[in-house]
Amino acid sequence: MLxxxxxxxxxxLIIFIANTATASDRKFNLGQIxxxxxxxxxxxxxxxxxxGAPIGSGTAFSGEEIYAEVCAACHGDFGEGxxxxxxxxxxxxxxASHDPEKTTTSYWPFASTIFDYIYRAMPYGEAxxxxxxxxxxxxxxxxxxxxxxxxxxxxxxxxxxxxxxxxKDGFLLPDPRPDIMNTHGxxxxxxxxxxxxxxxxARDIDVTPEDE
Amino acid sequence: MKKNKKKELSxxxxxxxxxxxxxxxxxxxxxxxxxxxxxxEANPENLPPNLPEWTQYLGDGVDVNPYGMxxxxxxxxxxxxxxxxxxxxxxxxxxxxxxxxxxxxxPNGLCFERHHGGVSxxxxxxxxxxxxxxxxxxxxxTLDDLKRFPQTxxxxxxxxxxxxxxxxRGSQLNGCQYTFGMVHNxxxxxxxxxxxxxxxxxxxxxKWVLAEGSDSSGMTRSIPIEKILDDCIxxxxxxxxxxxxxQGYPARLVVPGWEGNMWVKWIRRLxxxxxxxxxxxxxxxxxxxxxxxxxRMFTWVMDAKSVITSPSPEKxxxxxxxHQLRGLAxxxxxxxxxxxxxxxxxxxxxxxxxxxxxxxxSLTRFTLPFEWNGEExxxxxxxxxxxxxxxxxxxxxxxxxxxxxxxxxxxxATWLVSKNxxxxxxxxx
Numbered sequence: 255m256l257x258x259x260x261x262x263x264x265x266x267l268i269i270f271i272a273n274t275a276t277a278s279d280r281k282f283n284l285g286q287i288x289x290x291x292x293x294x295x296x297x298x299x300x301x302x303x304x305x306g307a308p309i310g311s312g313t314a315f316s317g318e319e320i321y322a323e324v325c326a327a328c329h330g331d332f333g334e335g336x337x338x339x340x341x342x343x344x345x346x347x348x349x350a351s352h353d354p355e356k357t358t359t360s361y362w363p364f365a366s367t368i369f370d371y372i373y374r375a376m377p378y379g380e381a382x383x384x385x386x387x388x389x390x391x392x393x394x395x396x397x398x399x400x401x402x403x404x405x406x407x408x409x410x411x412x413x414x415x416x417x418x419x420x421x422k423d424g425f426l427l428p429d430p431r432p433d434i435m436n437t438h439g440x441x442x443x444x445x446x447x448x449x450x451x452x453x454x455x456a457r458d459i460d461v462t463p464e465d466e
Numbered sequence: 467m468k469k470n471k472k473k474e475l476s477x478x479x480x481x482x483x484x485x486x487x488x489x490x491x492x493x494x495x496x497x498x499x500x501x502x503x504x505x506x507e508a509n510p511e512n513l514p515p516n517l518p519e520w521t522q523y524l525g526d527g528v529d530v531n532p533y534g535m536x537x538x539x540x541x542x543x544x545x546x547x548x549x550x551x552x553x554x555x556x557x558x559x560x561x562x563x564x565x566x567x568x569x570x571x572x573p574n575g576l577c578f579e580r581h582h583g584g585v586s587x588x589x590x591x592x593x594x595x596x597x598x599x600x601x602x603x604x605x606x607x608t609l610d611d612l613k614r615f616p617q618t619x620x621x622x623x624x625x626x627x628x629x630x631x632x633x634x635r636g637s638q639l640n641g642c643q644y645t646f647g648m649v650h651n652x653x654x655x656x657x658x659x660x661x662x663x664x665x666x667x668x669x670x671x672x673k674w675v676l677a678e679g680s681d682s683s684g685m686t687r688s689i690p691i692e693k694i695l696d697d698c699i700x701x702x703x704x705x706x707x708x709x710x711x712x713q714g715y716p717a718r719l720v721v722p723g724w725e726g727n728m729w730v731k732w733i734r735r736l737x738x739x740x741x742x743x744x745x746x747x748x749x750x751x752x753x754x755x756x757x758x759x760x761x762r763m764f765t766w767v768m769d770a771k772s773v774i775t776s777p778s779p780e781k782x783x784x785x786x787x788x789h790q791l792r793g794l795a796x797x798x799x800x801x802x803x804x805x806x807x808x809x810x811x812x813x814x815x816x817x818x819x820x821x822x823x824x825x826x827x828s829l830t831r832f833t834l835p836f837e838w839n840g841e842e843x844x845x846x847x848x849x850x851x852x853x854x855x856x857x858x859x860x861x862x863x864x865x866x867x868x869x870x871x872x873x874x875x876x877x878x879a880t881w882l883v884s885k886n887x888x889x890x891x892x893x894x895x
Contacts, residue, residue: 285607286605288606301743444815
């Protein structure tokens with residue numbers, strides 16, 4: 255992945271910083287040392303290998319109730335999505351179709367991401383209001399609805415890094431772009447062989463907002 | 467006496483504003499022919515040999531507008547959104563009115579907005595940037611601390627990876643603003659992360675940074691350390707003044723040339739680690755689904771792109787004769803080298819004039835004079851960047867990526883100019 259970003263300047267700076275770091279001198283003497291309590295309060299991210307997962311646990315069985323209470327109004331009783339709010343489960347087998355449905359269980363490659371995102375951002379407009387246990391319960395409930403775990407499976411900080419998501423191999427790295435490089439800066443300038451038939455007009459689709 | 471004159475003046479303004487609103491809505495609805503539009507806008511009493519009121523009477527004094535606003539006659543130059551796109555305005559997007567802008571600088575109030583949890587309101591005294599993880603010293607910086615570091619001032623474009631995302635399957639939105647307006651270009655003032663990190667030190671194992679926002683979406687993205695040390699900035703100012711609230715006040719991350727979602731606003735934390743974090747925004751979103759059902763991940767760079775801003779669906783041609791075709795080009799890989807323009811749907815091309823400054827990873831202005839005699843035109847522009855990458859056609863992109871990619875549509879658009887001067891977003895094939 256890293257080989258992608260070829261930047262000589264970047265590499266030379268890494269070495270420079272690594273060297274100065276061993277010297278205890280700070281270059282500008284600005285800012286404060288963060289205490290471990292300060293860091294703990296803000297360091298809420300959870301990585302695919304489970305690094306950062308807060309201590310706690312929960313089952314789908316216990317998650318159903320809290321999900322119905324705080325999530326279902328927007329995301330539907332079964333994660334199918336209410337009104338225009340996004341669905342959270344479903345769409346299995348749809349990714350290669352004309353109308354793919356990307357949900358936590360059909361598309362997301364890691365269970366950690368579901369925990370991380372729900373804890374930091376949901377319920378919408380009341381971020382970081384769930385307890386860690388409640389978050390494990392809700393994640394377990396979503397995974398259960400996606401047939402990824404059993405109803406009584408105890409999801410916790412110990413095993414969230416080991417859950418195998420159905421689409422874990424669905425992502426391609428590294429970025430192959432530029433994937434279109436056929437003319438190397440010298441594209442056709444005159445009498446080019448292109449079709450100029452009009453096959454569609456935005457006006458006919460008629461979804462453009464108009465000023466009042 | 468003086469008061470009376472003031473009164474006259476303000477009624478005079480009101481009448482003109484009403485005229486203008488009529489004019490602007492006509493453009494939106496395309497209900498008037500261009501000729502009628504023109505004749506409705508000018509008031510003959512203000513034209514030679516008559517004496518307009520503004521020539522005779524005093525205007526506003528210096529204190530009327532402590533913070534100046536655009537002329538009231540520019541009321542149509544605003545950000546616009548597409549309501550049906552999203553479920554809630556707090557997690558939504560609006561678009562820069564590129565068709566009304568000149569040069570390369572986007573005025574601060576017109577920079578498109580994209581939030582996932584609304585606009586945070588932060589007293590700068592309460593701002594803290596935390597740096598933790600694989601550093602020698604975990605540290606916290608105030609805004610004043612950041613401003614005491616060596617400073618950098620750079621122009622960069624910011625483009626949402628979903629700009630043009632509605633156009634993958636066909637031409638959907640009939641406007642330059644709606645199809646290209648998720649881009650803006652301002653001068654940032656801030657501290658380079660390579661300078662800031664001299665203060666914390668960096669452990670050798672540090673390979674990735676998690677950038678985290680303090681808004682209610684807790685926006686997070688993983689960024690490889692080479693990029694962070696190359697040209698990323700923590701910025702607190704844009705175009706010479708403090709960041710606008712909707713652009714991350716008091717401080718945001720600047721990730722030159724890379725997709726806008728990574729430019730975390732209202733930044734609160736940078737965590738250094740040895741692996742990517744795989745956040746929701748780089749798995750569920752901002753991954754590019756191919757027809758195989760597999761998706762590209764970590765597609766960060768914004769490839770070269772260009773758009774003709776006038777004529778465009780919002781800027782019909784109003785008269786025969788000479789016109790200046792205007793447009794913008796940009797590339798996340800460096801400078802724009804050349805822009806070609808076609809008036810016959812891509813059969814023949816002419817190279818446009820680039821206007822200085824031509825900066826790396828910045829919008830670049832191009833123009834090309836053309837003569838219009840009432841014939842149908844198929845306008846296209848094609849950018850070439852300094853890596854010799856040529857902006858592709860949509861069918862070139864579709865062949866490789868299908869139509870469900872959502873992100874990274876940098877293809878050439880086609881504007882059809884009809885015989886009456888109206889302009890439409892069309893798809894050729």
